Amino acid sequence: AQSVTQLGSHVSVSEGALVLLRCNYSSSVPPYLFWYVQYPNQGLQLLLKYTSAATLVKGINGFEAEFKKSETSFHLTKPSAHMSDAAEYFCAVSSSGGSEKLVFGKGTKLTVNP
Amino acid sequence: KAGVTQTPRYLIKTRGQQVTLSCSPISGHRSVSWYQQTPGQGLQFLFEYFSETQRNKGNFPGRFSGRQFSNSRSEMNVSTLELGDSALYLCASSLTGGNQPQHFGDGTRLSIL
Numbered sequence: 221a222q223s224v225t226q227l228g229s230h231v232s233v234s235e236g237a238l239v240l241l242r243c244n245y246s247s248s249v250p251p252y253l254f255w256y257v258q259y260p261n262q263g264l265q266l267l268l269k270y271t272s273a274a275t276l277v278k279g280i281n282g283f284e285a286e287f288k289k290s291e292t293s294f295h296l297t298k299p300s301a302h303m304s305d306a307a308e309y310f311c312a313v314s315s316s317g318g319s320e321k322l323v324f325g326k327g328t329k330l331t332v333n334p
Numbered sequence: 335k336a337g338v339t340q341t342p343r344y345l346i347k348t349r350g351q352q353v354t355l356s357c358s359p360i361s362g363h364r365s366v367s368w369y370q371q372t373p374g375q376g377l378q379f380l381f382e383y384f385s386e387t388q389r390n391k392g393n394f395p396g397r398f399s400g401r402q403f404s405n406s407r408s409e410m411n412v413s414t415l416e417l418g419d420s421a422l423y424l425c426a427s428s429l430t431g432g433n434q435p436q437h438f439g440d441g442t443r444l445s446i447l
Contacts, residue, residue, distance in 0.1 A: 252433040254435065261440070262440050262441075263338070263340075263424055263438035263439050263440045263441050264426075264438040265438070266435050266436075266437070269435055271433065310377065312377075314433050321367070321379045321382065321390050321392065322369075322377075322379060322426075322436065323379070324369075324376060324377035324378075326376045327376060
């Protein structure tokens with residue numbers, strides 16, 4: 221069975237500081253990995269996806285994530301936080317076996333302080 | 335291109351009632367998935383439809399059902415509502431499923447009194 225663990229339900233950074241949101245996955249088959257962002261009262265917006273083409277994945281809004289198979293990790297980073305980055309972030313995994321089901325982590329709420 | 339549209343945005347029901355939620359996918363998308371989001375359980379997969387057939391199902395009781403129409407629009411029905419069904423219900427669409435990125439609507443907030 222697949223699972224996702226996001227370390228830290230709340231992360232707080234200063235504007236301009238590095239953002240690092242942690243995600244570890246468990247999958248018995250090669251995974252597809254995704255990061256989504258959710259703003260208040262909205263649905264989820266796709267930030268980026270890993271589909272085995274490249275281990276470093278660049279997404280929207282300056283975010284990127286690196287797939288590390290040996291660590292079963294897919295951490296999300298952004299060099300310089302902006303106030304508009306304040307939101308909840310979800311890491312998700314699906315199997316490469318054709319499952320359309322996404323398994324989500326519990327989410328990390330990012331606060332950006334001025 | 336219009337995004338995924340979910341109606342209604344907010345709904346208030348009482349225990350024992352039933353409810354139907356609607357989802358219109360992005361034009362051309364044939365796969366529609368439904369998720370339940372609650373503070374305690376997070377985001378949980380309900381089911382996925384493709385070409386009017388349920389292709390995948392999560393671990394929810396039979397009170398939760400859905401269907402998909404020939405135009406790919408989907409509805410989700412919950413019967414005999416319980417207090418624990420209060421949640422944000424999210425619909426997501428993709429071209430054909432199969433690990434393609436899913437595009438989410440803004441959800442329907444269901445409150446059970």
